[in-house]
Amino acid sequence: MNAQDNCIFCKIVAGQLPSNKVYEDDDMLAFHDIHPKAPVHLLVIPKSHVDSLADCGAGEGQVLARMMLKVPELARAAGCSNGFRTVINTGPDGGQEVYHLHLHVLGGPRHAWKGPLP
Template sequence: MNSPHNCLFCRIVAGQLPSRKVYEDDEMLAFHDIHPKAPVHFLLIPKVHVDSLADCGPGEGAVLAKMMLKVPELARAAGCGNGFRTVINTGPDGGQEVYHLHLHVLGGPRGQWKVPLP
């Protein structure tokens, strides 16, 4: 659906667009969502372009595991000591808007969220 040449998140990774970084290493980048749905809302993305979770295969397994294992550390550092939510929107019916795999991390007091919780 997308290519690294016109991908918004690839441009953020390349430093062509600004972001409020939460974390960065050689394989992934975390930055604040520009339209937060909770008091804490940041995205975690792999630096290598892949359109969506549906496009992942065994080659993405290591970075996906690394991302998931980094989430609790980043969430706690952001003040989510009482819990957090992780969401990966996949494809148009899954609500994906930017076609570069990204993991939403949301947290903070439940009464302050802009999205309903079950």
């Protein structure tokens, strides 16, 4: 058994676990976080498994670029008209809890955000 077999995000990509999807294409998936820290809290993940940003190489460059370029569109569609925050937690000291690269997109009125942030 490999790490991907127990990866919650790989299971979401495979359709084995439900998610509230907001975007999907051949390379990435975006969905609502089940424990939101802000009125808008989306996760954007590559469909192919990579543990963390620290494990990325040139082969992940294109999908990382596409993920970053998709974020403003997703944030606007979710109602973030006054800005948003992006976070990638990397490794244990970086606060990473799920070891499948993921990008947090947080937005909405700051007074409504819940701490601690991811």
